[in-house]
Amino acid sequence: MxxxxxxxxxxxxxxxxxxxxxxxxxxxxxxxxxxxxxxxxxxxxxxxxxxxxxxxxxxxxxxxxxxxxxxxxxxxxxxxxxxxxxxxxxxxxxxxxxxxxxxxxxxxxxxxxxxxxTSHPLDCPVCDKGGECSLQDLAMGHGSGESRFLLDDKKHQDKHVQLGDLIVLDRERCVQCARCIRYQEEVTGDPVLAFAERGRNIEIVTFSDPGFDSYFSGNTTDICPVGALTTADFRFGARSWEMDATASICTHCPVGCNLMLNTRREASANGRQVIKRVMPRQNERVNEIWICDKGRFAHHFATSDERLTKPLVRIDGKLVKTSWKKALERAAEGLKAAGEDVVGLASGRVSNEDLYYFHSLLKSVGGQAVLSDPQAGGELVQQVGVGQGTDLGALGAGDAILVIASDLHEEAPIWWQRVMGAAKRGAALVVANARKTRLDDYAVHKVRYRYQEAARTGLGLLHAITGAKDLSKFSGDEPLKSAAKALAEAENLVIFYGVEGLTYAESKSLSEACAAILVETKNVGRAQNGLIAVWPKSNTQGAWDMGLRPAEEDLENALASAKAVYIMAVDPVGDDPSLAESLEGDRFLVVQELFMTQTAELADVVLPAESFIEREGTFTSGERRVQRFYPAVKALGEAKADWRIITSLAANLGLELESSSAAAVFLQIADSNEAYTELSYQSLAEVEEQWPPVGENDLYFGGTTFKNRQGLGVQLAPAAEKDQSIKIKWSVPPEFKSKKGLLLVPVVELYDRGATVIPSEILHPRLASPLLRMSLKDAKSVGVVQGAQIELLIDGRTEELQAIAEEGVPDGVVLLGRGLGVPIAEPGYVEVRLKA
Ligand code: SF4
Ligand code: SF4
Ligand code: FES
Missing domain, CATH: 3.10.20.740 (Ubiquitin-like (UB roll))
Structure with missing residues (x-):
């Protein structure tokens, strides 16, 4: 404008x-x-x-x-x-x-x-939108107070139309504003809704199969100005004025969408406060006013009956309930006996406060704190991550975005939506991957490489940009050269790198190549420029910032050589059964978790942790925005916040960790970490006016999205913002070693079958299936017809599952979703044979 x-x-x-x-x-x-x-x-x-x-x-x-x-x-x-x-x-x-x-x-x-x-049913007393409905507000403010139309003359239409598994349409309530249709077409790229019929018969229909097939469908219920679109999850669940609202942050991916948790005391939960619905909270720099359906509907894990509620200790080979005092004494005894031979393993699923204390405790006992998320480059994001004030919504003509080794649609849906939006506004989008992803449809340059060549492709782009002789062996031809030109010429450049098909060593090399491209093109140290890692967990960047690092060698060695292992918020055995052996035997094992995972089943002590809805803390998003979340409900059973458990454990070990509040722990983080120096819970809670205004009296304007009064968070400045002389060393990835068999590549599917998704029954019809996807050629040579039962020989074990042939899967490769019941640690060669 x-x-x-x-x-x-x-x-x-x-x-x-x-x-x-x-x-x-x-x-x-x-x-x-x-x-x-x-x-x-x-x-x-x-x-x-x-x-x-x-x-x-x-x-x-x-x-x-x-x-x-x-x-x-x-x-x-x-x-x-x-x-x-x-x-x-x-x-x-x-x-x-x-x-x-x-x-x-x-x-x-x-x-x-x-x-x-004239055609509205006026069924406000039973309408979910009642109390937050534009039509109600406008009828009060601008209506006549009485109707000249008889109820019997009204046009009656279907009231419970299941548009999809997640969204229900009440046709009578629709005012034909087409917000839902236009949102789907313009913002999500999923044009699956339309008007059918004409005049007074006009109605909303879906023409996708399955119905309303979009990862963003829930947002239409927020912007629908009446109660025509409601979620199957919340429908008839509560009245809007009965619920409390607590600010939170989504924990399902590294975007860090701002949420509002609506809670209410429920008779069916013995009077406990439970989550009734998850709503977007406006943060224009992060998620605007949108969230994806996983963030909206996959919250039931937090209140699941399967949650751990009491500490457990192993007695005579069995895990039995005990008191916190006894569990902590036992845990401390086992850790003390191991001396410095302790390995701590944690994931980026928990807060900065938890990870900081986890790291502190391990350091104090002379042990090692290992990050389980197998992606490299957190220290590079600290140096050349996106500059302060970055807003993906401001990228457009003249700018460029590179997305490499990642399927953003599945891994971080709101980033996918925002990157697609930037491409529509004219940003040069370069998508580099070994297979087609949905983002290809919006890319001006598509660079296709073979799996295990992602890092080499990154170095190829770097060579095309710099012409450096020592990189000449990675040179490529078109379209890599024209893609590199688009990156080099861009006014602003943001690079997203993922880990699809990469080992840790390859991921390290790819992250270095991406960081070097940004440095060489001088696209660092300012807003709208820099590196974003598409991390596997919501707070993996926070884990790097708190000092955790992935295992130098392989995880199996790290665990096997320890006398005691302390595991927080990760299930290594469930993710990779070959690790079970490393954790069995005489090794002392403490597991701090939400659920009785396969790893917890092997533990000597199990400590029940609070979920993010029961406590407060901070997460650091992939764009390095530090954001607060708040307690919405009381702890389940005797569960405690992870950082609080660690302080109690430390006390039993004779160590002292501040234990008064999460805010006090955060002040210690600010004291010890330069990037966090200026931050406090107060500064993270600061807000400013945002456009468009939503919430309050503006209900009709932005829908039922919540106004952000609890904090926009603070985006950290990367080192390059303070020191422009950053140099990045790149490394050559390990040689590509082709082996017999097919290369199995784990890929991310949004709706996996992990412990944080399965408890949400509403998502069950949408869960990804554990299907092995093969190229048409490979399927033919193995003899696979669609849905054939096959045996997958992987790491010395045999898994039985169904296989399908799918266009777009590269020859020699089989794809399998992560977290679908068949554990896969990293890409590797497998044998596939038809089940006899
Ligand atoms: S947003 Fe609601 S009122 Fe508007 S067309 Fe869609 S269903 Fe009808
Ligand atoms: S995009 Fe990611 S952070 Fe946002 S709602 Fe979806 S899963 Fe949560
Ligand atoms: S015509 Fe509908 S809001 Fe203007």
Whole structure:
């Protein structure tokens, strides 16, 4: 939008806004409410509902000179247009006069509202939107108070239409604003909704199979201005005014979407406070006003009956319930006996406070704290991560984005949505992967490599950009060269790198190549530029920042050589059965967890941990934004926050760790970590005005998204922002060693069957199936017909599952989703044979 300003008057208030601003938005900025239904600031205006009618006047011009005609007082004469106009489609113009509150405008809107209500069922007492419904608000503010239409004359339509597994449509309540259709088309790239029929018979339909097939479907229930679209999860669950609202952060991926947890005491849960629904909380730099369906619906794990609620110790070979005192004494005894031979293993699923204390405790006893997430480059993100103030929503023409070795749609859906948006605005999107992903459809450059060549492709791009002789062996031809040119010429460049098909050593090399590209192209140390790791867990970057590192050698060796192992928030045995041996025998094992995992079953002591909804803390997102989450419900059973368990364990070991509050632990982090120096719980809770305004009296404007009053978090400055002389050393990845068999590559599917997804039954119809995906050629040579039962020989074990042939799977490769019941640690060669 042009920065040229335009002066106009709205209800006698002088307003100056950028040229091109819509009248409805100009009014909003001046604090004047114009009611809307179909208009939504995040999607294109269409002027469908006529709710925003206003009177528009413009200066009268002399046709011969083009000059304004002045009245006696020397002011431009204003000529009002004969009909009321839709302010959501009308751009402002110099000298325009807008009347929102004139009798004519008020009467016009009253008639539109009466017309909208002619077919509305008025079933507010049983409608989920009741209490937060635009139609209710507007009927109160702009309606006539009584209807001239008889109920029996109303058009009745279907009321419980299951649009998909997650979303239910009440056709009678629909006001045909098309927000849902346009959101799906414009913002998500999943155009699966449409209008069918005409006139009063018009209705919303879905034409995907399965119905309403989109990872973002829940957002339509927020922006639907009435109760036509509701989630199957919350439907008839509670009234909006009965629920408490607590700010939180999603823990399912590294985007760090801002959430609001709506809770209520439930008779069915013995009077406990439980989560009734998860809603987006506005943070324009992170998730805007959206969340994906996993973030919205996969919350049931936190309140699952399967949660651990009491400490357990092993007595006579069996795990039995005990007191915290006894469990901690036993854990401390076992760790003490191991001396310095202790390995701690944790994942990025838990908070910074937990990870900082975990690391501190391991350091104090002389042990080693290992990060289980097998992706490299956290220290590079600390150096050349995206600059402070980065907003993916601001990337567009002239900018470039590289996504390499990652399927963002499955791994981080809101990043996928925002990257796709940047590409639509003209950013040069380069997608490099061994197979086609959904982002390819929006890419201007697609670089295809063979699995195990991702790092070499990164170095190839670096060579094409720098021409460095020592990189010449990685040189490539088109389209790598034209992709490199697009990266080199971009004004701003953001690189996302994942770990699909990579070993840890390859991931290290790829992350270095990506960081070096950013340094060589001088796209570091400022907003809208830098490196983003698509981490496997929500707080993996926080884990790196708190000092944890993946195992130098392989994890099996690290665990096998320890006398005691302390595991927090990870199930190594469930993820890789070959690790079970390393954890059995005389080795003393403490597991701190939410659930009785396969690893916990081997433990000597099991300590029940609180989930993120029961405690407070901070997470650091992939964009290195540190954000707070708050306790929404009471702890389940005797579970405690991980950091609190560690302080108690430390006390039993004769060590002292501050134990008063999570905020006090965070202050220690700020004291010990330069990047976090300026931060405190107070600074993370600061907010500023955001556009578009949502929440409060603006319910109709942005939908039921919550206004952010609890903190926008703070994006950390990468080292490059303070010191521009950063140099990145790149390393050659290990030689590609082809072996007999097919290369099994674990890939991420959003709806996996892990412990944090399975308890959400609503997602069961959408869960990914444990299917082995093969190329058409390989399927033919193995003799696989669709859905054939096969045996997969992997790491000396045999797994039975179904296989399918799928276009786009490279020859010589088989793909299998992670967390679907067949554990796969990293890519490796396997044998596939038909089950006899
Ligand atoms: S279902 Fe809701 S969002 Fe969609 S057209 Fe109807 S009223 Fe609008
Ligand atoms: S995109 Fe990631 S962080 Fe956001 S709601 Fe989905 S899973 Fe959660
Ligand atoms: S026509 Fe303007 S809000 Fe619908």
């Amino acid at each position: 042009s920065e040229e300003l335009v002066q106009l008057k709205i209800d006698d208030i002088d307003v100056r806004v950028p040229k091109g601003t819509l009248v409805v938005n100009a009014a909003k900025q001046a604090g004047i409410e114009i009611p809307v239904f179909c208009h939504h600031p995040k999607i294109e205006s269409v002027g469908m509902c006529r709710m925003c009618l206003v009177e528009i006047g413009t200066p009268k011009r002399d046709r011969s000179t083009g000059e304004n005609i002045l009245d006696k007082s020397g002011q431009p004469q204003i000529e009002f247009w004969p009909k009321l106009e839709t302010s959501c489609t009308m751009p402002v113009s110099e000298g325009m006069v807008v009347k929102v509150s004139s009798d004519k405008a008020v009467e016009g809107r009253k008639q539109i509202l009466e017309f909208l209500l």
